[in-house]
Amino acid sequence: MFRSNNIVARVFQRQIYTPAPGTSVHCARRFYENLVPSCTIYDVECPDHLFRKFTDDGQYLISFSRNHQDLIVYRPTWLSFSCKEEDCDAHDLPPKSKRFESFFTQLYCVSLASCNEQICKDFFLYMESNQYGIFATSTAPVPEAPATGGAIQGVPFIEKMTFHLLRLGDGVILDEKVFNNDFVNLTHNVGVFLYDDLLAIVSLRNQAIHILQIRDSGNLVDVRAIGAFCHEDDELFLNSNAQCMALPDKSKLPQLPENHAQNGLHHSQPCLEDSFLSGIKQRLLSFIFRGIWNEEKDQSLRVQGLKKKFYFHFQDYVDLIIWKVQFLDRHHLLIKFGSVEGVVSRNADHHPAFFAVYNMETTEIVAFYQNSAEDLYLLFEQFSDHFHGASRNSLYMNFISSPSNNIHALEQLRCIKNKANGSSQFVKKMLSSLPFSCQTQSPSPYFDLSLYRFDEKLISATDRHRQSTDHPIKFILRRQPYSLKFKIKSGPEGGSTDGRTKKIALFLFHPFLPLALSIQQTLFLQPSVVNIHFRR
Amino acid sequence: MGSMLGDWPSFDPHNFSQLRPSDPSCPSRMTPATYHPTHGRTLPPPDQVITTEAKNILLRHVYQRTEEKDVLRPKRAPSELLTPEHGCKQPRASPL
Numbered sequence: 129m130f131r132s133n134n135i136v137a138r139v140f141q142r143q144i145y146t147p148a149p150g151t152s153v154h155c156a157r158r159f160y161e162n163l164v165p166s167c168t169i170y171d172v173e174c175p176d177h178l179f180r181k182f183t184d185d186g187q188y189l190i191s192f193s194r195n196h197q198d199l200i201v202y203r204p205t206w207l208s209f210s211c212k213e214e215d216c217d218a219h220d221l222p223p224k225s226k227r228f229e230s231f232f233t234q235l236y237c238v239s240l241a242s243c244n245e246q247i248c249k250d251f252f253l254y255m256e257s258n259q260y261g262i263f264a265t266s267t268a269p270v271p272e273a274p275a276t277g278g279a280i281q282g283v284p285f286i287e288k289m290t291f292h293l294l295r296l297g298d299g300v301i302l303d304e305k306v307f308n309n310d311f312v313n314l315t316h317n318v319g320v321f322l323y324d325d326l327l328a329i330v331s332l333r334n335q336a337i338h339i340l341q342i343r344d345s346g347n348l349v350d351v352r353a354i355g356a357f358c359h360e361d362d363e364l365f366l367n368s369n370a371q372c373m374a375l376p377d378k379s380k381l382p383q384l385p386e387n388h389a390q391n392g393l394h395h396s397q398p399c400l401e402d403s404f405l406s407g408i409k410q411r412l413l414s415f416i417f418r419g420i421w422n423e424e425k426d427q428s429l430r431v432q433g434l435k436k437k438f439y440f441h442f443q444d445y446v447d448l449i450i451w452k453v454q455f456l457d458r459h460h461l462l463i464k465f466g467s468v469e470g471v472v473s474r475n476a477d478h479h480p481a482f483f484a485v486y487n488m489e490t491t492e493i494v495a496f497y498q499n500s501a502e503d504l505y506l507l508f509e510q511f512s513d514h515f516h517g518a519s520r521n522s523l524y525m526n527f528i529s530s531p532s533n534n535i536h537a538l539e540q541l542r543c544i545k546n547k548a549n550g551s552s553q554f555v556k557k558m559l560s561s562l563p564f565s566c567q568t569q570s571p572s573p574y575f576d577l578s579l580y581r582f583d584e585k586l587i588s589a590t591d592r593h594r595q596s597t598d599h600p601i602k603f604i605l606r607r608q609p610y611s612l613k614f615k616i617k618s619g620p621e622g623g624s625t626d627g628r629t630k631k632i633a634l635f636l637f638h639p640f641l642p643l644a645l646s647i648q649q650t651l652f653l654q655p656s657v658v659n660i661h662f663r664r
Numbered sequence: 665m666g667s668m669l670g671d672w673p674s675f676d677p678h679n680f681s682q683l684r685p686s687d688p689s690c691p692s693r694m695t696p697a698t699y700h701p702t703h704g705r706t707l708p709p710p711d712q713v714i715t716t717e718a719k720n721i722l723l724r725h726v727y728q729r730t731e732e733k734d735v736l737r738p739k740r741a742p743s744e745l746l747t748p749e750h751g752c753k754q755p756r757a758s759p760l
Contacts, residue, residue, distance in 0.1 A: 422734055457720055485726050495726045507725055514722035 174228035196246035202232035302346030323455035358491035454563035572637035596633035618646035
């Protein structure tokens, strides 16, 4: 069947033909081959803010002030101007339309951080169903802090960290959740995962996973805290038993030698941190134990297996700490465990890491994998989009290109696999991206690998700063006629005069409009160069 | 409760009268519970209930694997443990 790339022909075809079952979004997306952000306004004059992201429904542009204390929210609109000439297309845009304000209307500016706090500029989560945004402010982190109160050595210390829940429509702060003397890794949404209305916050310092629920009324409600305790009533149970155990201990006090009598009062309550491993650790160790136990039927082989695989590594298992967490569904968490040195060091690849699937309702560990496990990699390859935590409310999340839903992404993955030096190295490298960070990929159809080919080192769906080049980044059609459709160039039009200073670029694509911002920054706090790419 | 489709003529007015949540984890979304076969050659068992599996496919595979390991068996190669869901489907990739 002859299929035309002409947009008018495509519109007529849309009127006549029903797409094949399950492909309606893919068919609709083909129009993005015709409507491209090919026009660029270079170095547009705009407020000197840090532009962070378009919300995933395209309603708001989030930005922070330079001093990291205010939040400024814009509404993306479109420019409008009238042309009295006959042939308007040949004319360039009037100069007064080439402004930031033609495309964005400021809605409000809200101060989130008080004097000694700053907004964590790399952190932002959006709850699409209610148009709520989650931001974080914190006091300055103290890098080397003593490990008091059961904290992990080497993890930085933040005196006060606040999570703010904001209604983005009008900028009203609905609720706040404060963490004191703690540390949550907020760069690129690493330590927090949002799934529907559930929020999982990983406290690295105190080794707990806090689950909160965002109610429709705008309240942040504590659901549970997993770490020391698994069930909600574990602490109550242990405390009530602790009081019973304290009574016989007091009778022993007079028999203790003199130098211990002063410490005796402290020992009358059994020290919970010393005598018990944390709840989640107990679940993990017993799961590993039972797994090794069940491998053999013969009793002596069982004991041998346990000695070799469990008791030999016992201290290493006990010393594991929670690194990162994501939701797999409302009841299941994927938890990454690793060593303390791995958290602190920059290069975590050489440190051992493990993955556990934990059911929050039954408080059971369901599965446990090493980071070189082939079977976990196979699940990752076949069901990548399920790891992205696609909740029911956001349809577009299923269409972000991943190896499980896009043949080109799968080919790229296979290519890397064939070039890799060893299977276990390759699996470790791929699994190091698990658990996924929430909302770090842009749903823009221009990043759909079935539509466009582009250099993934220079630009991709993941919103991270990248090295900026003077050459424009080309977007080439995947399908016939394989032509270059548009280019995105960051920085000034003529290229920059200073070739030596390192420049980084950030690309913000609107989720569904042919509109993108490219922001080029040098590393010395000079004002950034903002370009607007749009379809004329 | 009257029929969901209102007063439109229907083959059997009781067809869409029973509403049940189709997904246990999202109870507000109701769908009609009736399944009526269009012919009498293959009748479903009278107590059959068709529901959507609450666990997504990833978790289903994770649980399946754990259940297989729990049964007292010597270790098998991973490709054998990836049992296909239906007889017609084959595991797509084999480990290196």
